[in-house]
Structures are given as C-alpha cells and as structure tokens.
Amino acid sequence: METGSMSALAFEEVSYQYPSEDFDIIDRLSFQVEPGSFHCIIGASGCGKSTIFRMTNGLLAPKGGTIRVDGTPIAGRKGYCGYMPQKDLLFPWRSVGENVALPLEIQGGYSRKERRERAEEALADVGLPGCGDKMPQELSGGMRQRAAFARTMLTGSDLLLLDEPFSALDFLTRISMQEWLLDQWRRHHKTILFITHDVEEALFLSQSVLVVESTPIRALTEIPVPASDPRDRSCLKDPAMVELKEQLIALLRKQVAV
Amino acid sequence: MKRACRTNLPALIFLFALLLLWQAGAMGLDAAYILPSPVQILQTLWELRGPLFTVHLPATIGVTAIGLAISLVLGLALAVAMDASALVRRMLYPLVVISQTIPTTAIAPLFVLWFGYGIWSKVLVTVLITFFPITITVYDGLRSAQTEMAELLLTYGATRRDIFLRIKVPCALPYFFSAVKMAVPMSVIGAAIGEWLGAKSGLGYFSRRMMTQLNGAGVFAPIVLLSLAAMLAVGVVALLEKKIVRWRGES
Numbered sequence A: 001m002e003t004g005s006m007s008a009l010a011f012e013e014v015s016y017q018y019p020s021e022d023f024d025i026i027d028r029l030s031f032q033v034e035p036g037s038f039h040c041i042i043g044a045s046g047c048g049k050s051t052i053f054r055m056t057n058g059l060l061a062p063k064g065g066t067i068r069v070d071g072t073p074i075a076g077r078k079g080y081c082g083y084m085p086q087k088d089l090l091f092p093w094r095s096v097g098e099n100v101a102l103p104l105e106i107q108g109g110y111s112r113k114e115r116r117e118r119a120e121e122a123l124a125d126v127g128l129p130g131c132g133d134k135m136p137q138e139l140s141g142g143m144r145q146r147a148a149f150a151r152t153m154l155t156g157s158d159l160l161l162l163d164e165p166f167s168a169l170d171f172l173t174r175i176s177m178q179e180w181l182l183d184q185w186r187r188h189h190k191t192i193l194f195i196t197h198d199v200e201e202a203l204f205l206s207q208s209v210l211v212v213e214s215t216p217i218r219a220l221t222e223i224p225v226p227a228s229d230p231r232d233r234s235c236l237k238d239p240a241m242v243e244l245k246e247q248l249i250a251l252l253r254k255q256v257a258v
Numbered sequence B: 001m002k003r004a005c006r007t008n009l010p011a012l013i014f015l016f017a018l019l020l021l022w023q024a025g026a027m028g029l030d031a032a033y034i035l036p037s038p039v040q041i042l043q044t045l046w047e048l049r050g051p052l053f054t055v056h057l058p059a060t061i062g063v064t065a066i067g068l069a070i071s072l073v074l075g076l077a078l079a080v081a082m083d084a085s086a087l088v089r090r091m092l093y094p095l096v097v098i099s100q101t102i103p104t105t106a107i108a109p110l111f112v113l114w115f116g117y118g119i120w121s122k123v124l125v126t127v128l129i130t131f132f133p134i135t136i137t138v139y140d141g142l143r144s145a146q147t148e149m150a151e152l153l154l155t156y157g158a159t160r161r162d163i164f165l166r167i168k169v170p171c172a173l174p175y176f177f178s179a180v181k182m183a184v185p186m187s188v189i190g191a192a193i194g195e196w197l198g199a200k201s202g203l204g205y206f207s208r209r210m211m212t213q214l215n216g217a218g219v220f221a222p223i224v225l226l227s228l229a230a231m232l233a234v235g236v237v238a239l240l241e242k243k244i245v246r247w248r249g250e251s
Helices: A049-056 A096-100 A102-107 A112-125 A141-153 A171-188 A199-205 A233-237 A239-253 B002-029 B038-047 B049-084 B086-099 B104-115 B119-143 B147-155 B160-197 B203-212 B216-244
Strands: A009-016 A026-033 A038-042 A064-069 A081-084 A159-163 A191-196 A208-211 A221-224
Touching: A009 A049, A026 A049, A026 A064, A038 A049, A038 A199, A049 A064, A049 A159, A049 A191, A081 A141, A081 B147, A096 A102, A096 A112, A096 A141, A102 A112, A102 A141, A102 B160, A112 A141, A141 A159, A141 A171, A171 A199, A191 A199, A199 A233, A199 A239, A208 A239, A233 A239, B002 B038, B038 B049, B038 B216, B049 B086, B049 B119, B049 B160, B049 B203, B049 B216, B086 B119, B104 B119, B104 B160, B119 B160, B147 B160, B160 B203, B160 B216, B203 B216
Parallel strands: A038 A191, A038 A208, A081 A159, A159 A191
Antiparallel strands: A009 A026, A009 A064, A208 A221
C-alpha cells in the first residue's frame, strides 16, 4: 500500500461517533486500497466495520478527516462507488430487469429501451440471461444475490463495497457464489472491498485481509493471503493457509466476550 | 369463476337458510309493518322501481361519490404531509384521531342547519366518516417503506422525490386499496345517515319516509339497494386492485 493520490480508496484520519455513544467508534483511522485489488475486512459483529462502508458510500458523514476515492474527496460527489448490502433488497413490485436498471434510472439520461438492454446485458453477465421479466419472488436466494450484484455493477463505479452479501445463503450456495464472485472480479477489473466475519470466506476471496483488531477502530491490520491467483478451494488446505486461519480466528475471538 | 363459486358456496347456502327462516318467521307473525318478509321486500322493490332507480339511487350515489372523492384527496394529502414532515405529523395526527371520537350521527343535524337540505350536508357527513381510515391507512403504508431500500437508492444519488415515487408510492399502494375498500361501504352509510336526518331525495330519505307511513317493506327496499350498490363498488375496487397491485405483503 504505497501512499499516493492514485489509491482507489483512502481514509485520512477519519473519525466517526454515533450520537448515542460517548466515544468515537472510528478513531482517526487511515488506510488505503490500491486500484483493482480485492480486500476483505473481517472483524467481530458490531465492531464498526459496516460503519466504514456507510461513511464511504456517503450514508454517514464523518466527524473528522477526509475520505478520497481515486484521489478526490467524496464530499458532494455521487456515483463513485457501488454498494451492495447484506439483503438483496430487490423491490418486490418491480421485475428483476427493472430492479437491475434502478441505478441507471436514478442517474437519468437513459431511455427505457437503453435501460432494458443494459439490464439484460448485466443479467446475462452474472449468469441470469433472460430473467429480466421475472419477478424477484421467482428467483432463488443465490439468483437474487446475483441480480443484486448486476444492479451494483450498473452503478458503473470501479469501487464496489460488498457488505456480507452471502451471509444469508446456505453453505453450498455460498461457496459457489464465492467462486463466481472471484470470476466476476477477474473479468471486470473492479476494486472490491468485502465485509465478512467468515474467516475462510475472507481467505479464499482476498489478496490481503484487513483485520479489525479492536473497537474503537484506530487501524486496520493488513495480512497478505499466501495463495496465488487464480485459485480454487484446495488452496484452503495449504498448511500456510490453515495456520493463518487459526491465527485469525484466535485474533477475532479475543474480542468476543461470551 | 368456478372456484370462486365453490369457496363461497357455504356462505350462500347459509344465507339462503337464513332468508328461509326469516320468510317463515315473517309469515308466521303476519305483521308486514313490523317484519316484512324477504319476498314482500322484493315485491316492494319492484313496485317502487321508478322513483327508487331514477331519483333516489342516483342522488345517494352522487353524495357518496362526491364525499369519497373529497375524502380521497384530503386523506392522501394529509397522509403525504404527515409522512413528509414530523412537525405536520405532530400537529395533525392527534386531531385526525380526535375527529373520529365525534359522534357523527349526533352532530349531523347541525350540518343540516348549516348547509341546508341540499347535498352538501350529506357530503360533509360522508367525508367526516371516511377520511379517517384513508388518512391513517395510507400514512401507515407510506411509513411501511423500508429505510434500507431508501438508503440503497441514496447511494445511487437519489433525491427525496426519487425515493417517494420509487419506494413510498409502491409500498403504500396495497394499503391505499385496503383503505378504499373500507371507505366505500362507510361512505354509503354516511350518505344514508345524512339523508335520513334531512334531505329532499336519496335512499336514506326514502327509507325514512316509508317509516313514517309504517311501510315495513318500503323501509327495507332502499336498504337492500344500498348494500347492493356498496358491494358492487367494493367489487370494482377489488378488480382494479388486482390489475394494478402485482404484489402484496412480501418483501
């Protein structure tokens, strides 16, 4: 992580305090993410990792510090990042295609026909060709998450923030979605930040893991993942990976008071 | 259609049994001015079809339609205003609720004093009865929109207007139709109460005139007509709802 203006995302001494709390949950945090990388942020539940996302996408305003995307502060900007929350949030009263085209509709400037075509392309790209006219209720959990990812892609942003997108899926669907996501990342050259509390998921997906070691968050500890790209699930059995996994679990468990 | 018949069959049979019981009771009592039989009511309905269908039914439908239209505009406007501003909500919500504690039947004669025997005193009774369910139900519908959905749109750069049109309106639509289905029969009742208390025409007025003539079947005939009109109107609204609302409840 070299310093420089070309980081895809940079936090500079950023702080945030929830109105109901008397301390800064994010306390002068600085970190940078280089373009085209895939990082997972892991930490115990409620440690504040989602707060980092909500400040990056503009839903929360930091108490202090500067957040830059591609070198420019985010204050007052729109459409610089694509955000995908844990729930797919497909609107049940819209067809899948109309849902996927929502970012285009909000940005404006596209005809109905253009939106339809772009949505259909995006759906085909995530492996859901011809699903545009279906209603979201007709799709399975994994298909809904793919549609939600297609919607995120249509924001047109190079920076994607994925907040535990697979945590509600069953195990088998989840592991195939992880492989699918890596494939999407390789093909589209996006910068992806991925929040999870599943250590194995983090190791399989990312080039390096950003660990939240304590709350309030003052720093993210970057730990490179000792696996090559492209990879498959067998890399999780490497002794180095197994050891790192145990080490991360031990690190996270320290924060969990049972 | 066939399935609808089968599901409603028990209700229809039960209704028919009740009507038979009524017929038998009325024939046994043999005092049509107190308890007319269903057959007598139908006969009266047929004999009086001229004035009922050309004068009184149109008058009542007019009052109901105008009252309902005013209630819809007023109710929707109040609901949207209360949803948009916390100040407006704190100002209006208690008043809207209090307005429902007013015994409408008791103060309706006042409306006749103020607005005379024309249609406006009846329209006011109708509005007073129906705007409450519309306001509160639509307001609940607008509130039912999930903040997560709004937040997602905000990250795409949405304005308040975007959120209103793309999330709040679709969320409130099923609630809106429930409100209208509730309000239609209530507006018919409101119009009838208004006419009963003072009017020159209308089914409520007609029913009351028959009362003074001790014509039991004549009291019932316009009431049957009123319920049929209300049922028909609710049916039309339900049909519209089926066409417009493609989803309900799940999210």
